Amino acid sequence: MEEIKTRVCIIGSGPAAHTAAIYAARAELKPILFEGWMANDIAPGGQLTTTTDVENFPGFPEGIMGGELMDRCRSQSLRFGTQVFTETVNKVDFSSTPFKITTDSKTVVADTVVVATGAVAKRLHFSGSDTFWNRGISACAVCDGAAPIFRNKPLAVIGGGDSAMEEANFLTKYGSKVYIIHRRDTFRASKIMQNRALTNPKIEVLWNSVTEEAYGERSLTGLKVRNMVTDEVSDLKVSGLFFAIGHEPATKFLDGQLELDSDGYVLTKPGTTQTSVRGVFAAGDVQDKKYRQAITAAGTGSFSCFVIFVHLQF
Numbered sequence: 001m002e003e004i005k006t007r008v009c010i011i012g013s014g015p016a017a018h019t020a021a022i023y024a025a026r027a028e029l030k031p032i033l034f035e036g037w038m039a040n041d042i043a044p045g046g047q048l049t050t051t052t053d054v055e056n057f058p059g060f061p062e063g064i065m066g067g068e069l070m071d072r073c074r075s076q077s078l079r080f081g082t083q084v085f086t087e088t089v090n091k092v093d094f095s096s097t098p099f100k101i102t103t104d105s106k107t108v109v110a111d112t113v114v115v116a117t118g119a120v121a122k123r124l125h126f127s128g129s130d131t132f133w134n135r136g137i138s139a140c141a142v143c144d145g146a147a148p149i150f151r152n153k154p155l156a157v158i159g160g161g162d163s164a165m166e167e168a169n170f171l172t173k174y175g176s177k178v179y180i181i182h183r184r185d186t187f188r189a190s191k192i193m194q195n196r197a198l199t200n201p202k203i204e205v206l207w208n209s210v211t212e213e214a215y216g217e218r219s220l221t222g223l224k225v226r227n228m229v230t231d232e233v234s235d236l237k238v239s240g241l242f243f244a245i246g247h248e249p250a251t252k253f254l255d256g257q258l259e260l261d262s263d264g265y266v267l268t269k270p271g272t273t274q275t276s277v278r279g280v281f282a283a284g285d286v287q288d289k290k291y292r293q294a295i296t297a298a299g300t301g302s303f304s305c306f307v308i309f310v311h312l313q314f
């Protein structure tokens with residue numbers, strides 16, 4: 001097993017990881033970055049590799065493909081001397097310093113670590129759901145809701161929690177009507193969020209309902225929805241479907257060595273990226289269940305480095 005020493009080891013490959021790498025590399029800290037290999041079924045580059053146009057990242061007035069944005073981030077990390085390994089970290093030892101980070105082929109011994117392993121938006125799988133993924137079906141209303149294919153068209157959201165309420169309300173700005181498809185007869189969202197959705201005249205709830213099929217031609221045009229009480233299948237003409245059934249943070253490999261919240265997100269000290277272990281920082285969606293955007297992930301990536309500079313008395 002090869003052993004490498006470094007001052008900064010970054011785990012992950014989304015906007016948070018690469019921003020941390022760019023800052024650390026420009027400060028000549030020679031960071032090592034593990035970008036993973038299909039870790040949690042996501043390619044190196046992170047969640048943006050699963051989408052098409054990114055239109056809300058500053059600097060790209062015409063928009064940019066998610067994959068291309070992440071290729072550019074990677075090139076920028078490399079340009080300043082980041083060593084990138086296409087390997088998944090499967091074990092860490094944060095019990096003493098220097099910290100140990102292990103993959104199948106090597107162990108890195110590091111003074112500081114940035115955990116930026118992101119999260120995965122949960123998706124449902126039914127007939128047509130993969131065919132129309134990114135062609136009308138999305139897992140991010142804030143990212144995709146304003147796209148022309150959804151403007152003034154009926155849309156649907158699947159879910160029953162706060163995110164589903166928030167996304168449905170958000171989509172009423174663009175869609176002609178928004179259906180919330182929910183498999184139970186009550187929401188688990190907070191009362192205030194439920195009320196906002198239930199009193200919105202553009203929102204209609206389909207209770208006790210599950211989606212069985214997505215269909216269309218070049219893009220989504222409708223859904224087959226089964227009412228689980230009556231067993232009736234209805235045809236819902238919608239041009240967009242948004243999954244709002246939660247995210248799963250990529251924290252299993254930490255094996256309990258950092259404090260997590262009840263949903264598995266890394267806990268950071270409020271207003272910082274400092275985790276429960278001094279010298280280990282968390283950036284991006286792995287510690288953020290509220291904003292979950294490329295720009296906020298990048299922001300926390302850069303912030304981690306400023307704290308690292310102080311930590312290393314740099």
Ligand SMILES: Cc1cc2nc3c(=O)[nH]c(=O)nc-3n(C[C@H](O)[C@H](O)[C@H](O)COP(=O)(O)OP(=O)(O)OC[C@H]3O[C@@H](n4cnc5c(N)ncnc54)[C@H](O)[C@@H]3O)c2cc1C
Nearest residue numbers: 012014015016036046047089118119143284285292293294
């Ligand atoms: C469909 C979709 C569309 C989106 N569109 C937009 C948009 O238009 N604008 C916007 O701002 N945001 C958008 N987002 C949200 C945005 O993608 C995320 O907020 C952002 O990518 C989070 O970045 P991150 O750095 O936290 O990590 P992520 O992008 O989540 O990447 C983390 C990476 O770390 C890797 N990894 C995980 N575990 C390990 C391990 N053990 N070892 C090594 N590597 C590991 C993963 O494989 C992954 O590649 C979208 C998200 C989705 C799902």
